[in-house]
Amino acid sequence: MIPSIEKNSFSKPFDIQKVWAESEVDETKGFASALKNNLAELNTMLQQSDAAQENVAIGKSENLHEAMITTEKAEVSLKYALQIRNKALEAYHEILRMQF
Amino acid sequence: MADFFDSLDISASALSAERIRMNTISSNLANAQTTRTPEGGPYRRKDPIFEADPVREFSQVLQGKLDVPMHKVKVVDIVSDTKAPKMVYNPDHADANPEGFVALPNVNTMEEMVNLITASRTYEANVTAITVSKNLMNRALDIGRK
Numbered sequence: 001m002i003p004s005i006e007k008n009s010f011s012k013p014f015d016i017q018k019v020w021a022e023s024e025v026d027e028t029k030g031f032a033s034a035l036k037n038n039l040a041e042l043n044t045m046l047q048q049s050d051a052a053q054e055n056v057a058i059g060k061s062e063n064l065h066e067a068m069i070t071t072e073k074a075e076v077s078l079k080y081a082l083q084i085r086n087k088a089l090e091a092y093h094e095i096l097r098m099q100f
Numbered sequence: 101m102a103d104f105f106d107s108l109d110i111s112a113s114a115l116s117a118e119r120i121r122m123n124t125i126s127s128n129l130a131n132a133q134t135t136r137t138p139e140g141g142p143y144r145r146k147d148p149i150f151e152a153d154p155v156r157e158f159s160q161v162l163q164g165k166l167d168v169p170m171h172k173v174k175v176v177d178i179v180s181d182t183k184a185p186k187m188v189y190n191p192d193h194a195d196a197n198p199e200g201f202v203a204l205p206n207v208n209t210m211e212e213m214v215n216l217i218t219a220s221r222t223y224e225a226n227v228t229a230i231t232v233s234k235n236l237m238n239r240a241l242d243i244g245r246k
Contacts (some may be wrong), residue, residue: 019239026186037211063115063116063119065112065115065116065119065227066112068110068117069108069112069133072108072230072234073105073108076104076234076237076238076241079238080241083244086244087244098121
């Protein structure tokens, strides 16, 4: 939570570091950790896809479609992560373009 | 994401099951004239038995009350057909009985071909189901695209 700005505080120098230090950031919640979790999930999926392709290549896997489906899942997850990244960057740029 | 991928997993299980069915049909066709087997006697026609396999445990279904209990398919057993072998008179055959009859497998090639077509069509149907859910997922991702 960002502490409320006191009256007339605009005349005083605004110490952003202090505000950051005082604001409580719950590391287990929030966008950043959700993003991290999703990325970790995506990474496992990509690794599974790699492993499935390897298994088909060396003849260890008996099912071709399993490999294809695992790859497909990884692809969809990757596309999803890309979309999320695009959206986050878009929002960031929007804030950068803000005029006061 | 798990929910999105359920349909893919279900179709994948069907593909595996149909592949096993096609393998048994291949085995039946390949052994349509086989008179010797490890168990003795002629080859007996094989048939896979399919069973519905719940995607989630029942308790999980209860927790998410709106969840439709969905089922994958799995092959639980491959059974031998108990139909009597075909008796063909051929006294010159090495496996002919004293009366001159040879016991040939109870495999009807035409029946197997029909089963093969069914299996391959079912496989195709499930591949189509996978393609459709994949396309829909991509379509959903397009919502975010500019």
